[in-house]
Amino acid sequence: MLRLGQVDYLNVLPIYHAFSSGAVPLEAELVAGVPSVLNQKFLTGELDITPISSIAYARQPESAWVLPDISISADGAVESILLFLRCPVEELAGKRIAVTTSSATSVILLRILMNCYYGISCSYHPARPDLKEMLEQYEGALLIGDDALIAREQSSIPYLDLGALWKEMTGLPMVYALWVIRREYVAWNQREISRVVEAFRESRRWGLTNRDEVIRTAIRRYPLPEAVLKNYFETIRYDLDDSYRQAVEVFFDYALQVGALPAPARLKVWGVDE
Numbered sequence: 001m002l003r004l005g006q007v008d009y010l011n012v013l014p015i016y017h018a019f020s021s022g023a024v025p026l027e028a029e030l031v032a033g034v035p036s037v038l039n040q041k042f043l044t045g046e047l048d049i050t051p052i053s054s055i056a057y058a059r060q061p062e063s064a065w066v067l068p069d070i071s072i073s074a075d076g077a078v079e080s081i082l083l084f085l086r087c088p089v090e091e092l093a094g095k096r097i098a099v100t101t102s103s104a105t106s107v108i109l110l111r112i113l114m115n116c117y118y119g120i121s122c123s124y125h126p127a128r129p130d131l132k133e134m135l136e137q138y139e140g141a142l143l144i145g146d147d148a149l150i151a152r153e154q155s156s157i158p159y160l161d162l163g164a165l166w167k168e169m170t171g172l173p174m175v176y177a178l179w180v181i182r183r184e185y186v187a188w189n190q191r192e193i194s195r196v197v198e199a200f201r202e203s204r205r206w207g208l209t210n211r212d213e214v215i216r217t218a219i220r221r222y223p224l225p226e227a228v229l230k231n232y233f234e235t236i237r238y239d240l241d242d243s244y245r246q247a248v249e250v251f252f253d254y255a256l257q258v259g260a261l262p263a264p265a266r267l268k269v270w271g272v273d274e
């Protein structure tokens with residue numbers, strides 16, 4: 001059976017709710033994990049199709065095809081990729097920043113923004129996503145996903161939204177995650193992949209037209225106010241059209257420039273670039 005990854009965060013609820021509720025049928029074994037765990041499981045061949053950090057794809061583009069039409073993106077402020085700060089950003093030069101071990105893309109996005117937008121060089125230290133612990137030892141703390149949404153709700157520590165900064169620097173949306181297909185899986189499962197692509201289109205449509213049910217489900221599971229949830233589901237975009245594709249390739253170019261990629265990377269989309 002297809003082994004399908006699922007980001008263990010609120011951001012994909014509008015996509016996966018239709019699968020878990022049975023509203024859109026999809027025969028698959030669902031494997032949930034934070035992005036860094038899915039990235040790793042994909043690399044070791046434990047998942048056939050899964051969302052992974054866009055930078056994780058760019059590190060090994062030859063190992064995967066990208067699923068068409070779907071991503072985890074935002075055009076400007078993203079609400080869940082936040083750098084919490086103990087001092088003004090201008091004073092971060094030479095300081096130490098804790099970065100969540102759950103992420104891959106945002107850690108590089110932070111480095112790009114610091115180097116290329118602020119012209120500041122800092123050191124970055126992987127850490128458990130616990131805001132209090134991180135800020136006891138470091139001047140700044142990068143959190144993503146549910147950890148960021150909840151930390152912002154429960155603290156009054158100032159923060160920067162990396163999606164908003166990326167938009168200020170480049171004028172572009174930011175693509176945080178892509179769905180990928182294992183190369184070996186593609187060779188034997190073309191019809192199965194078509195079915196999965198169609199199932200994702202349908203589940204996304206379902207999530208958009210049944211937003212109230214998605215929000216009710218989120219309210220039951222998360223310690224977040226309804227207004228925050230509503231705003232979040234309007235913020236996260238799941239598109240991967242030409243403009244998002246160009247935007248993610250600009251991100252790859254910056255990643256190369258700051259030394260975070262071994263070689264230039266381009267998207268290879270299943271059914272488009274084959």
Ligand SMILES: C=C(O[C@@H]1C=C(C(=O)O)C=C[C@H]1O)C(=O)O
Pocket residue numbers: 007009011035052053054072078080081102103104105106107144145146176177
């Ligand atoms: C917007 C988000 O998108 C994500 C960020 C990722 C990353 O930084 O590597 C990977 C997958 C997505 O969950 C988020 O998690 O807050």
